[in-house]
Amino acid sequence: MSQSIKVIPFGGLRENGKNMYAVEVDDEIFILDCGLKYPENELLGIDVVIPDFSYLEANVDKIVGIFLTHGHADAIGALPYFLKGRDIPVFGSKLTIELAKINTENDPLTKKFKDFHVVDEKTAIDFDKATVSFFKTTHSIPGSFGIVLKTALGQIVYTGDFKFDQVAKPMYQTDFARLTQIGSEGVTLLLSDSANAGSTVNTDNELKISKYVEETFKYHDGRIIVASVASNITRIQQVFDAAYHTDRKVVLTGLDLERTIRTAMRLNYLTVKADDLIIPVKDIRKYDDDRLVIVETGRMGEPLKALQKMAQKRSRIHIQEHDLVFITTTPSYAMETNVARTKDMIYRAGAEVKSISDDLHASGHGNKMDLQLMINLLKPKYLMPVQGEYRLLDAHAEVAHETGMPYKNIFLAQNGDVLAIEADGVHLAPAVDSGNVMIDGSGVGDIGNIVLRDRKVLSEDGIFVAVVTINRKTKKIVAKPKVITRGFVYIKANRDLMAESIEIVNSTIQNNLDHKEFDWSTLKQDLREDLGHFLYEQTHRHPVILPVIMEINQNKIRSQNHKKAAKSAD
Template sequence: MSKIKIIALGGVRENGKNMYAVQVDDEIFVLDCGLKYPENELLGIDVVIPDFSYLEENIDKVVGIFLTHGHADAIGALPYFVEKHDVPVFGSDLTIDLAKLAVANQPKAKKFKDFHVVDENTAIDFDQATVSFFKTTHSIPGSMGIVIKTDEGDVVYTGDFKFDQSAVPMYQTNYARLTEIGSEGVLALLSDSANAESPYEDASERDIYNYILEAFEYHEGRIIVASVASNIMRVQQVIDAAAKTGRKVVLTGRDLERIVRTALKQGSLKLPDDDIIVPIKDIKQLDPEKTVVLETGKMGEPIKALQKMAVNRHSTVRINQGDLVFITTTPSHAMDTVVAETKDMIYRAGGEVKSISDDLHASGHAGKNDLQLMLNLLHPEYLLPVQGEYRLLAAHADIAHEVGMPYQNIFITGIGDVVSYDHGKMHVSGQVDAGNTMIDGIGVGDIGNIVLRDRKLLSEDGIFIAVITINRKTKSIVTTPKVTARGFVYVKTSKDLMAESTQIVTDTVQKNLDHKEFDWSHLKQDVREDLGHYLYEQTKRRPVILPVIMEVNQNRQRSYAHKAHKNTKTEVPAAKQAPAKKTAAKKPVKKAAAKKPAAKPAQSK
């Protein structure tokens, strides 16, 4: 009888960062290893990845990482894991190539080579379980679900999926395989919830292509298409529509070029004409009416790139009068304000905006009907909604209940929750250390809540710095405190405030020096509190107060005093001979005067 544990290390109660660990006895199967892009409050953070602590503590039990598809929410954190741990990685042909691309971009992970290509016909036997795969429909080719076959039944992870009856063969779901898995007996289903709340039916990809083609046919000027770099299906549709309307496609950004090159190499992306794609350096030679600019932005995020185009800060493209900006991606609700601001900036620049989400519900994730169809095909005993914020997980639970699944068999977990199956029953049995690891530049996990809090305060009220030098031996202040501010007040117009702040720092420091039990931490804290109270009373703001307190080095003082004493002793005799020194000093003058008469005869000659 196998002991099974299912642990969400990411991907629940949040968007992205998918990572799930399924432990069967003493073997751990890791499903996806993704990242998420930070929300606005994570100032300066580039990306967020899962906390690997649990897997690192049990690294000897990890038998492999199994990837469902090639998007960043499934493979983005892989380089940070494999740079420390040599664990085999499994995925479809395109997924593995994109994973290699991600790993190659991380200097510390470049040496990792343990990649294995699998397909829907692959089955991998391990000691405690067998892992197999099934094809799914998503916005990128090579998407697969994962089946972990155990003695107690199958644990199935769908990955990102939807059902599209008109999908081309490369993207089609294998319904027969799903029926086969369902007949074997599914113990637990980890199912995509990202679109569970939507009341709309997903548009088919055929309808989306026709919509793009229509936009290309009826606009006479240049078209700038905003898309996600890894949405290979959308890239293919844009290229096909451009070819049919006699336009050339210009790719912007290295990320997009690398992904397109990889997809072309794998045959996942096909070009109607060999010369359909034009290098960015030749964009000025193209007729605007025959040009499509495909913009994906840094890390695949096109919205910020559009803003740069609108204000002429983009490296190569500027939005001009008559340009159509065609947004073919569906941003999350958290981006609604940013998207609205971007549209306004585009109109100010003279362009116009068309968004695919205004007329069609385009999503790569399953809606209500698709989720219920998946449940009816697999007939799981238990459901764990994953991939979505809490409201989406709860909506998925309601959808499952509508098809007959009791609520007690549905587990809405948090990050780190352990769901165990033993004695014929599944239940929440505890928690493991899990959370967010923030990436800022080359720093991995060195940014915590305290740093983020300080960044937030700095962004809101600025910083106030007070510098002072003290002499603890004489209990005196050596120099008058110097105070300055950045992002708090304009110093030149706040002279009274700065002067009073200087006096407060002086008084606070002197009080601490007079105290018998002098303590550095107490001194700095007192300066922060006294100065903070005064500044808030005067401005109603709370800047970050940074006291910089320096101390005179007593040893150096003694050393300098000793040298000065020695120098004084040697100079005393010289001082007594001051008159002789004056005489010696005049000698050169006398010599110069003596030479003058000799110079005059020379002049007379």
């Protein structure tokens, strides 16, 4: 009996980050990565975004394991949200598992989760329907793997994040022999990283980047504030080495960063050349500015918000004059507006800004030539580009076609699509529910499009509050309405507008009391509509209108009247 295989992306397609892919082989589900993404500009107030787990929750009994490619948030960040109340084994390299443990221990509902399993490039795990094995790849963090699922219908390969670097250190080196072996055994479907597919520029190797970081440190006289992703171990190592060679001390600003670095040091993935290289924050004042490097990664490893707080003096360490803010991470195109805003804040604080991406092409993801080399090594019959906006997935398709792969064998899918693998080929099957779940503080999934729309309106047009008290029995407005605005108009300069708004409130409420059967929702809706039309005509803005309508307490009035009558009788 032939196997039935479905490949389902729950994240990572037509977006940056949030990688999560399920391979369903008969009654076994293999999950590849479980990541999150950081919100783009329009997601006001949202901390992170994770995949919608609905389909997987409905089929949780079929899940045999979660297999992780590396320790960045886009691969492991959603684990605490998915593992709550579930006992699903998690597999990854030594460093990946240690970082995954830090992630889950930070959440009260998963801090007791212990079902972690360390694997290496020689590991092969036999399940009933497939065998899972791994191969070493080059990325900005040690212990990065690609994953192979060997099934009766051929091999399914997921590259994870990768690039090729011929001068990479041993712990970062790609296993080319293993890739050649996998290709010789036949690959039915390849899920390949597309994050840098639009680039034809050769990525600068890490040796050149190391020299660039050291030169930057050498020729600046003041403090250097390094903005980096906490789990970019390659970049952190380069910062440590440059600080040592320029006689500077390193300050780590956050608990998450320190835990990540201490973990990498304990596993010998990160080396410190002097015992006193890292100093506590409290010792900053003991050293001259030209001897300090401050490493800032921000909460959950996202450095831009942290830099904004430093520039606005809302953090423990403030950006000051003569500081150099050295941005060593390469943000996605979707974050360009946020990057520009952050740089502006830094300059206003009197500091300078330098971005590694201004002078070098630094990326942990393969360019066009790397992607073609991966295809030529693995020789897949079918390809599904993953991880990247649509333009990058499309660029990857073009790259693959140049190697000789027909377009009909390349699937530009989207999250929720189902790729069915059968004996006679691969085709799209009916999709499953998929989407974004937004995390705001402790709330998981309680922020929807309506809430986001209101937040956007509040940020752009403000709020307009109308307060009025009515007597429903006498059908009269008891006191003159009051209007309050925030972020809409300056009241003192718009007295006429406020006066006319009060008249509209009066008219709308009195009209409801006189001519309609009383209904609270109808009354408030009429008030929103009438005020909304008037305010837009006058200002061309759509503030959030909040009617606050109070009803006078009839029982209290009667009680007071009885007391007055009794007093008069006495």
